[in-house]
Amino acid sequence: MIDPRTYIIGERLREVKRIITVASGKGGVGKSLVSATLSLLLSSRGKEIGLLDLDFHGPSCHIILGATDIEPLEEYGIVPPRLNGVKFMTIAYYIGDEPAPLRGEEISNVFIELLSVTRWGKLDYLIIDAPPGIGDEIADIVRLVRRCEFILVTTPSKLSLLTVERTIKFLKELRQPVIGLIENMVLRESGEGIKLAEKYGIKYLGSIPYTVEIEDAIGSPSRILETVFSKKLAEIAVASGLL
Amino acid sequence: MIDPRTYIIGERLREVKRIITVASGKGGVGKSLVSATLSLLLSSRGKEIGLLDLDFHGPSCHIILGATDIEPLEEYGIVPPRLNGVKFMTIAYYIGDEPAPLRGEEISNVFIELLSVTRWGKLDYLIIDAPPGIGDEIADIVRLVRRCEFILVTTPSKLSLLTVERTIKFLKELRQPVIGLIENMVLRESGEGIKLAEKYGIKYLGSIPYTVEIEDAIGSPSRILETVFSKKLAEIAVASGLL
Amino acid sequence: MMHEWALAEAVIRAVEEIVREKSGRVIEVKVVLGELQQVEEDIFREAITMLSRNTILEDAKIVIDRGEARFKCRNCGFEWSFSSLKSNLGEEEAEAIHFIPEIIHVFVKCPKCGSPDYEVTSGRGVWIEYIKIEGEELD
Amino acid sequence: MMHEWALAEAVIRAVEEIVREKSGRVIEVKVVLGELQQVEEDIFREAITMLSRNTILEDAKIVIDRGEARFKCRNCGFEWSFSSLKSNLGEEEAEAIHFIPEIIHVFVKCPKCGSPDYEVTSGRGVWIEYIKIEGEELD
Numbered sequence: 001m002i003d004p005r006t007y008i009i010g011e012r013l014r015e016v017k018r019i020i021t022v023a024s025g026k027g028g029v030g031k032s033l034v035s036a037t038l039s040l041l042l043s044s045r046g047k048e049i050g051l052l053d054l055d056f057h058g059p060s061c062h063i064i065l066g067a068t069d070i071e072p073l074e075e076y077g078i079v080p081p082r083l084n085g086v087k088f089m090t091i092a093y094y095i096g097d098e099p100a101p102l103r104g105e106e107i108s109n110v111f112i113e114l115l116s117v118t119r120w121g122k123l124d125y126l127i128i129d130a131p132p133g134i135g136d137e138i139a140d141i142v143r144l145v146r147r148c149e150f151i152l153v154t155t156p157s158k159l160s161l162l163t164v165e166r167t168i169k170f171l172k173e174l175r176q177p178v179i180g181l182i183e184n185m186v187l188r189e190s191g192e193g194i195k196l197a198e199k200y201g202i203k204y205l206g207s208i209p210y211t212v213e214i215e216d217a218i219g220s221p222s223r224i225l226e227t228v229f230s231k232k233l234a235e236i237a238v239a240s241g242l243l
Numbered sequence: 244m245i246d247p248r249t250y251i252i253g254e255r256l257r258e259v260k261r262i263i264t265v266a267s268g269k270g271g272v273g274k275s276l277v278s279a280t281l282s283l284l285l286s287s288r289g290k291e292i293g294l295l296d297l298d299f300h301g302p303s304c305h306i307i308l309g310a311t312d313i314e315p316l317e318e319y320g321i322v323p324p325r326l327n328g329v330k331f332m333t334i335a336y337y338i339g340d341e342p343a344p345l346r347g348e349e350i351s352n353v354f355i356e357l358l359s360v361t362r363w364g365k366l367d368y369l370i371i372d373a374p375p376g377i378g379d380e381i382a383d384i385v386r387l388v389r390r391c392e393f394i395l396v397t398t399p400s401k402l403s404l405l406t407v408e409r410t411i412k413f414l415k416e417l418r419q420p421v422i423g424l425i426e427n428m429v430l431r432e433s434g435e436g437i438k439l440a441e442k443y444g445i446k447y448l449g450s451i452p453y454t455v456e457i458e459d460a461i462g463s464p465s466r467i468l469e470t471v472f473s474k475k476l477a478e479i480a481v482a483s484g485l486l
Numbered sequence: 487m488m489h490e491w492a493l494a495e496a497v498i499r500a501v502e503e504i505v506r507e508k509s510g511r512v513i514e515v516k517v518v519l520g521e522l523q524q525v526e527e528d529i530f531r532e533a534i535t536m537l538s539r540n541t542i543l544e545d546a547k548i549v550i551d552r553g554e555a556r557f558k559c560r561n562c563g564f565e566w567s568f569s570s571l572k573s574n575l576g577e578e579e580a581e582a583i584h585f586i587p588e589i590i591h592v593f594v595k596c597p598k599c600g601s602p603d604y605e606v607t608s609g610r611g612v613w614i615e616y617i618k619i620e621g622e623e624l625d
Numbered sequence: 626m627m628h629e630w631a632l633a634e635a636v637i638r639a640v641e642e643i644v645r646e647k648s649g650r651v652i653e654v655k656v657v658l659g660e661l662q663q664v665e666e667d668i669f670r671e672a673i674t675m676l677s678r679n680t681i682l683e684d685a686k687i688v689i690d691r692g693e694a695r696f697k698c699r700n701c702g703f704e705w706s707f708s709s710l711k712s713n714l715g716e717e718e719a720e721a722i723h724f725i726p727e728i729i730h731v732f733v734k735c736p737k738c739g740s741p742d743y744e745v746t747s748g749r750g751v752w753i754e755y756i757k758i759e760g761e762e763l764d
């Protein structure tokens with residue numbers, strides 16, 4: 001028995017210049033907010049962007065972007081709809097508000113299915129919003145996409161830093177390129193994020209302050225782009241060479 | 244081929260009066276901080292407590308509790324060491340600071356192995372700190388432990404509430420008892436947590452304020468017990484009938 | 487439902503890659519369409535035929551078979567088949583499963599115990615059962 | 626390493642549960658000790674013997690076999706065996722794997738490509754291969 005799907009993934013991503021996965025290992029550090037906002041930012045500066053939400057248990061990008069009333073087009077595959085210019089793909093189109101209680105292998109299968117039928121077309125960047133975890137979550141992205149670069153997100157908390165450190169070690173073992181580390185939800189600068197980046201020879205991309213007003217902006221791309229969160233992320237995009 | 248391990252799990256948990264899983268679906272909402280602090284609190288009030296950290300990708304309870312220099316005893320199985328009175332079991336004893344890049348089925352296997360060889364002895368409560376996710380993460384606990392009760396944790400953010408809502412639906416499908424919902428990291432009362440609890444006929448156990456000083460208390464059980472976080476959680480333990 | 491083309495394209499690409507280092511001509515390919523994904527056989531066959539032109543599959547015989555979809559509950563052990571519940575699925579639901587077969591877990595629970603924690607033991611998606619090339623069979 | 630007792634206890638409990646509804650006497654049980662977990666056969670056998678007293682396994686023959694541990698890389702497809710790398714494991718590492726075989730992923734990488742993303746295809750832990758009761762064989 002041969003699974004034909006993995007053979008077509010390279011072709012589906014052929015016109016995508018760079019593939020960037022926003023990962024952490026730790027949950028709740030702002031991966032989704034960074035992924036969605038970065039997509040909006042890059043798109044607003046003229047880049048052609050795709051955004052793929054890979055958190056099947058807790059998809060969030062559609063909430064952040066306020067994606068209602070859009071759905072993918074079926075045309076020799078699946079064509080992701082555009083939202084504020086961003087070509088956006090999520091499992092939420094198919095599951096709505098219901099839980100998708102998928103197990104490890106099933107999650108891999110959904111990921112393969114999405115990669116093999118989604119027609120992204122020409123993109124400057126495909127941004128992948130990773131779920132928490134460092135097993136299937138990251139190993140599958142590495143194994144199936146094959147040419148990912150990673151942006152890592154942490155908070156200044158020990159609990160986050162120590163998990164992100166495990167993720168960094170894991171990515172090193174897998175010999176994956178890391179663009180750099182973002183320290184998010186910073187209340188006071190502690191220097192811990194910088195230390196972690198230095199320890200592993202990774203670029204420290206900058207810190208984003210804890211931004212109370214972000215909660216009210218969720219669901220509205222235009223308001224998100226006006227937050228301090230977005231302004232700091234724009235500087236980080238420049239520091240990372242993405243803009 | 245018959246896997247003998249699952250047959251002994253009931254016996255291993257025979258003298259455990261109640262098994263309480265702290266879950267969410269969402270990451271970074273404070274599951275680990277709630278699990279560890281609740282264990283300390285209940286233990287300090289005279290209850291016999293076990294704490295099992297099930298987040299194999301990002302184990303956190305050993306950091307919160309400052310567990311260094313302890314390791315399990317091998318005695319007709321594995322006897323968890325005590326920390327401030329709490330019998331504490333974690334994969335961190337075995338992996339240290341290294342990443343454990345386990346896939347779905349492997350995670351199930353580690354969980355089964357731990358359940359089948361750990362000798363908890365007599366406990367009033369076994370507290371299980373669940374990882375983020377609503378697939379294997381929760382399904383395995385339900386399938387293997389068979390008599391769990393759940394405490395759910397959310398933050399006031401839409402992104403958390405909507406994921407926790409999926410988890411509630413999933414637990415209802417699995418017909419699992421839910422003790423109630425804790426709203427954590429509250430900056431201003433919004434009423435959203437209460438609304439979610441009411442919508443699903445779940446008890447709202449109370450809210451815990453965003454507590455800046457918690458970060459410096461991490462690693463020191465005695466300092467954790469002095470925080471507002473811990474004081475509010477003690478009230479919640481009473482409201483839940485655990486104290 | 488035209489994403490059948492994307493699946494057909496995957497099959498052709500897979501055969502091309504797999505036989506790349508072989509010298510023989512491709513004689514026959516057997517593809518199984520898992521019942522769960524409800525792939526439309528006519529469209530799929532048409533797509534395969536069109537897309538095979540000027541490829542090494544041009545003259546190959548394409549055998550298409552249906553694979554029964556079956557499930558087994560991890561909670562109570564009950565086993566059942568897709569055909570026993572097909573009629574209960576709404577159009578939107580069937581469409582979602584057509585794109586991502588695992589979505590079945592969202593809409594269908596174990597008929598015996600109600601659990602969503604069950605395994606799809608067979609008939610999930612599209613598979614190549616074998617590729618016959620001159621003097622050899624790959625599977 | 627005395628947690629062999631806990632594993633032996635699991636085997637006995639499993640056999641008891643499985644044959645509960647059968648009427649025949651248990652004649653023979655075959656247990657496979659997966660190489661990866663490095664279960665000490667002497668201690669395990671002693672535990673089984675002691676724990677069998679006054680159970681339905683009291684007079685049963687216990688056959689104990691070793692199962693070879695093998696691995697397959699998900700990245701490059703390379704396959705290898707545990708015996709080829711055993712000597713490279715430190716004592717602490719071997720002990721961790723003894724308790725939780727999956728911990729191997731932390732210490733051992735694919736010998737060909739260095740990836741930690743590989744599968745333990747056989748020889749993980751302790752398995753019951755069959756239970757022979759009068760007139761029947763269960764597996």
Ligand SMILES: Nc1ncnc2c1ncn2[C@@H]1O[C@H](COP(=O)(O)OP(=O)(O)O)[C@@H](O)[C@H]1O
Binds near residue numbers: 270402
């Ligand atoms: N800089 C920030 N300031 C304030 N809140 C933030 C910030 N970054 C993220 N958040 C909030 O933190 C929570 C977790 O963010 P999310 O993007 O869902 O994380 P993840 O995807 O890593 O789980 C969300 O409620 C989000 O709105």
Ligand SMILES: Nc1ncnc2c1ncn2[C@@H]1O[C@H](COP(=O)(O)OP(=O)(O)O)[C@@H](O)[C@H]1O
Binds near residue numbers: 157159272273
């Ligand atoms: N009430 C609170 N106030 C301030 N910080 C908190 C609070 N609860 C949790 N945190 C912090 O939030 C982060 C996530 O908590 P954690 O317990 O690791 O969540 P989870 O286990 O759900 O991933 C940690 O850095 C923790 O210290």
Ligand SMILES: [Mg+2]
Binds near residue numbers: 033055060129131
């Ligand atoms: Mg997210």
Ligand SMILES: [Mg+2]
Binds near residue numbers: 276301303373374
């Ligand atoms: Mg945690």
Ligand SMILES: [Mg+2]
Binds near residue numbers: 071578581
């Ligand atoms: Mg539709």
Ligand SMILES: [Mg+2]
Binds near residue numbers: 314717720
């Ligand atoms: Mg030791």
Ligand code: NI
Binds near residue numbers: 487488489490584
């Ligand atoms: Ni279709």
Ligand code: NI
Binds near residue numbers: 626628629
């Ligand atoms: Ni031992």
Ligand SMILES: [Zn+2]
Binds near residue numbers: 564598599
């Ligand atoms: Zn069932």
Ligand SMILES: [Zn+2]
Binds near residue numbers: 698703736
């Ligand atoms: Zn390899």
